Amino acid sequence: xxxxKNKCVGCGNCxxxxxxGVIYIGDDGRAEVNTDxxxxxxxxxxxxxxxxxxxxxxRTVRKALGMVKLSYNQPIDMCPAGAFVPPKLEWxxxxxxxxxxxxxPHELTGIGGRGTEEIKTNxxxxxxxxxxxxxxxxxxxxxxxxRFRDFERMAMALAPLGVxxxxxxxxxxxMSDKTTGKFRDDVLDEKVLSAIIEIKTTLDALPTVLATxxxxxxxxxxxxxxxxxxxxxxxxxxxHEALVRDLGYKLSYNGKTNLGLGRPLAPAHPQ
Amino acid sequence: xxxxxxxxxxPEDLRHDYVVFxxxxxxxxxxxxxxxxxxxxxxxxxxxxxxKPLPNHGTYKDINVVEPAPAEPGxxxxxxxxxxVVKVVAELKAADLGISINISxxxxxxxxxxxxxxxxxxxxxxSLGVHGNRDxxxxxxxxxxxxxxxxxxxxxxxxxxxxxxxxxxKITLDExxxxxxxxxxxxxxxxxxxxxILERARxxx
Numbered sequence: 201x202x203x204x205k206n207k208c209v210g211c212g213n214c215x216x217x218x219x220x221g222v223i224y225i226g227d228d229g230r231a232e233v234n235t236d237x238x239x240x241x242x243x244x245x246x247x248x249x250x251x252x253x254x255x256x257x258x259r260t261v262r263k264a265l266g267m268v269k270l271s272y273n274q275p276i277d278m279c280p281a282g283a284f285v286p287p288k289l290e291w292x293x294x295x296x297x298x299x300x301x302x303x304x305p306h307e308l309t310g311i312g313g314r315g316t317e318e319i320k321t322n323x324x325x326x327x328x329x330x331x332x333x334x335x336x337x338x339x340x341x342x343x344x345x346x347r348f349r350d351f352e353r354m355a356m357a358l359a360p361l362g363v364x365x366x367x368x369x370x371x372x373x374x375m376s377d378k379t380t381g382k383f384r385d386d387v388l389d390e391k392v393l394s395a396i397i398e399i400k401t402t403l404d405a406l407p408t409v410l411a412t413x414x415x416x417x418x419x420x421x422x423x424x425x426x427x428x429x430x431x432x433x434x435x436x437x438x439x440h441e442a443l444v445r446d447l448g449y450k451l452s453y454n455g456k457t458n459l460g461l462g463r464p465l466a467p468a469h470p471q
Numbered sequence: 472x473x474x475x476x477x478x479x480x481x482p483e484d485l486r487h488d489y490v491v492f493x494x495x496x497x498x499x500x501x502x503x504x505x506x507x508x509x510x511x512x513x514x515x516x517x518x519x520x521x522x523k524p525l526p527n528h529g530t531y532k533d534i535n536v537v538e539p540a541p542a543e544p545g546x547x548x549x550x551x552x553x554x555x556v557v558k559v560v561a562e563l564k565a566a567d568l569g570i571s572i573n574i575s576x577x578x579x580x581x582x583x584x585x586x587x588x589x590x591x592x593x594x595x596x597x598s599l600g601v602h603g604n605r606d607x608x609x610x611x612x613x614x615x616x617x618x619x620x621x622x623x624x625x626x627x628x629x630x631x632x633x634x635x636x637x638x639x640x641k642i643t644l645d646e647x648x649x650x651x652x653x654x655x656x657x658x659x660x661x662x663x664x665x666x667x668i669l670e671r672a673r674x675x676x
Contacts, residue, residue: 216632217654219624243624243654276632276642277650302622302656314474314622321496321571322594334596338474343617343627344607393623396474410599417602424603425477429596436582436591444599452598454485456476457581460593461563462496462571 201244205230207283209258213276214284217247219300219393220345231283239345239393240293241300242286250282292387295348299370299392306370314338314395316368319429324462333406333440334429335363337413340394341425348374349388350420354397355381357416361409366398394425403430403439407447429456475575475621475659477598479614482577484667489556489576490659491515491563492547496571507568508546514562515548522549522658551663553580561588612672616651616665624654634672644669 203214203223208230215223215231219241222234251274258280265272274280289297298306299314317325318334328334337354340346351371359365359381365372376384401409406428417424430439445451475490493511495504550556556574560581563572574581578595585592601608608614613630617623633647642650644666652660 216628217626218628219626221626221628241624243626246656247654276636277653302624317494317496317571319594319596320492320494320573323571324496328594336474336596338477339603341474341477341623342601342608342614343623344604414602420603422603423601423605423607425474425601426599427474427476427596428599429594431594432592434591436585438595438597441597444597449599452476452600453482453578454476454478454488454576455578455598456573456575456596457578457585457592458594459560459563459572459574459581459585460590461568463569 201233201238201240201242202285202287203231203233204283204285207255207281209255209262209280209283211258211262211274211280213274213278214244214248216276217244219243219343237345237391238296239300239391240287240289240296241393242297242303245284245286247277248279248282248284249277251278251280252282253280255281255283292390295374295387295390296392299395306373314370316366316398318366318398319456319458321462322429322431322458323460324464326464328400328429328431330431331402331404331439332430333401333403335399335401335406335409335413336427336429337397337399338394338425338427339397339420340392340422342423343393344422345391345393346395346420346422346424347389347391348383350422351395351397352381352383352388353420354413354416354424355383357381357412358397358399358409361401361405361412363399363401363405363409366400369396369398371395371397403443406440406443410444410447410449427456476596477621478575478618479611480664480668484615484664485577486553486580487551487667488661488664489550489553489574489581490547490661491520491550491556491559491572491574492659493568494546494571494573504570507570510566510568511546511563511570511572512548514566515559517562518550518555518559520548520555521551521661521663522652547657547659549659549661551661553584556581557584557587560584564588564590612668615668619660619665620655621657621659622655624656625651625660626654629654634669637669637673638676644673
């Protein structure tokens with residue numbers, strides 16, 4: 201994101217809304233963005249309503265009030281002179297926006313969001329059948345961010361286990377070699393708010409997969425949020441539940457339930 | 472609503488937090504799909520969700536330029552009352568929309584809602600929590616509100632700022648919760664829970 205210094209009045213209203221916490225007031229008293237850490241989520245731009253005021257007038261009033269130890273603060277979601285300017289991005293920086301801004305579609309897949317439909321359409325696609333487990337590894341979440349070299353590190357550790365990377369996932373599209381999990385070199389330094397490595401494996405292989413994820417996570421400079429999914433048994437029980445608990449993981453009280461009300465694409469899908 | 476399953480909190484708080492959403496696999500532009508989504512929105516709206524489907528969940532025309540395309544109606548609703556969820560599930564089952572319906576919320580309660588409507592749940596996803604460099608994480612209150620948005624658009628600093636403003640009584644709980652819900656373009660931030668968390672932080676001083 202760019203900030204027009206001619207319009208910024210240095211009120212600092214925008215600072216809290218930055219998802220990465222990388223907007224600050226510079227030495228000149230006006231807001232700046234650390235562009236290396238900015239993920240182009242556009243949250244600041246959307247949250248800050250331009251108030252349409254003259255920046256020189258606002259600065260003068262703020263300075264005058266400051267001299268008598270008074271202040272005038274605009275509502276926290278107002279940018280007095282509308283200083284935010286969404287930049288026209290070039291590859292590979294465009295990836296920051298496509299992964300971090302929920303309104304931006306991915307250039308490579310045309311789909312918005314950070315992953316795919318995963319279990320959300322499992323009743324229709326049958327992607328996860330009996331004995332299958334879906335694992336979602338969202339690096340950068342919650343609210344820390346991650347670079348593609350972090351994703352590559354995780355993917356290259358998982359690939360030798362024979363896991364299947366979800367083909368429609370936008371991260372998979374960035375891999376130069378899907379058999380090794382290697383990412384394109386030109387994207388490795390790009391940073392995103394979060395993105396999700398989605399893999400399909402089996403119940404039998406799950407302990408090894410989770411141990412591998414844990415091993416990589418301990419060495420990462422960021423955090424990850426981990427999820428595990430499977431298709432329920434006819435009685436509604438969850439195949440992965442006991443296994444994951446026995447491995448020492450604390451299962452969430454809440455989670456995502458696919459009710460099963462979608463019409464299957466093909467009745468013959470493995471159940 | 473990428474990952475609404477990572478919402479955090481104590482079970483007694485999570486029992487007031489359900490995101491019901493419709494998803495379609497392919498063919499979103501087909502007339503019957505549009506009709507299914509319309510019926511979905513009609514059904515959930517009838518039970519007065521705390522957050523209704525937003526009309527502005529569009530996408531950009533061009534990845535390089537921030538210029539929203541014409542809005543496409545959203546297909547999610549957030550509830551803070553389990554009894555309403557039970558009724559919504561029963562009505563969605565009866566409506567036989569043919570599209571996938573998911574609920575992020577307490578798993579046992581949702582399973583019971585399915586049973587009450589006469590069917591068994593299809594698939595379940597658990598969160599196994601946060602791993603890696605957890606020293607980077609903020610306090611529990613901040614995380615509980617941050618994770619109410621599936622895309623993580625409610626920044627840690629915005630939550631901290633709202634907690635400060637609420638403590639200083641410069642802003643009401645409702646105003647703070649409304650502001651914190653705004654960055655979530657999917658409209659799944661549960662304002663009831665956000666207010667509860669802010670109130671708890673205010674009382675702690």
